[in-house]
Amino acid sequence: MAELIRIVAVVLKGISAETARQPDMECCGLLGGQNGIITRTYPADNELASATAYEIAPRDLFRIVRQIRADGLELMGIYHSHPTGDNSPSPIDIDRAFYPDTIYFISSPVPASAGANPGRATANPIRAFRIRDRIANELRMEPMMAPMHCVRCCSLVR
Numbered sequence: 001m002a003e004l005i006r007i008v009a010v011v012l013k014g015i016s017a018e019t020a021r022q023p024d025m026e027c028c029g030l031l032g033g034q035n036g037i038i039t040r041t042y043p044a045d046n047e048l049a050s051a052t053a054y055e056i057a058p059r060d061l062f063r064i065v066r067q068i069r070a071d072g073l074e075l076m077g078i079y080h081s082h083p084t085g086d087n088s089p090s091p092i093d094i095d096r097a098f099y100p101d102t103i104y105f106i107s108s109p110v111p112a113s114a115g116a117n118p119g120r121a122t123a124n125p126i127r128a129f130r131i132r133d134r135i136a137n138e139l140r141m142e143p144m145m146a147p148m149h150c151v152r153c154c155s156l157v158r
């Protein structure tokens with residue numbers, strides 16, 4: 001059974017919107033959350049301005065990590081897009097997965113695989129991976145509709 005990650009649906013929409021907004025460049029950014037649920041998207045500039053690689057600009061990285069803390073959240077994820085390819089981790093993505101406790105999200109407008117969520121009729125536009133010791137394990141994603149305060153106080157909201 002794949003590890004499960006909970007993510008607010010609006011965050012998935014945000015990643016898809018960033019992917020669509022930059023069809024010629026990998027988009028990238030950080031994801032914040034708390035209590036095991038990712039709740040917020042923090043877009044960053046792709047320092048490499050490339051369609052096949054990304055690097056979060058160092059000035060963005062520091063600014064956003066501070067902002068995540070100021071928002072009372074933790075850094076939980078890093079996302080980027082593969083504008084022209086399958087959304088599996090590339091060898092470079094695996095080489096440069098420097099944050100073993102962070103979940104790596106990869107989006108694609110042309111996904112080729114339903115990945116860890118095989119019940120879906122279509123391929124997943126966004127997939128989530130934990131990358132440790134050069135091994136990428138895909139996580140199951142559970143999109144949530146509820147805002148944070150409902151998640152905390154009410155177990156019926158999904």
Ligand SMILES: [Zn+2]
Pocket residue numbers: 080081082089090093106
């Ligand atoms: Zn990649």
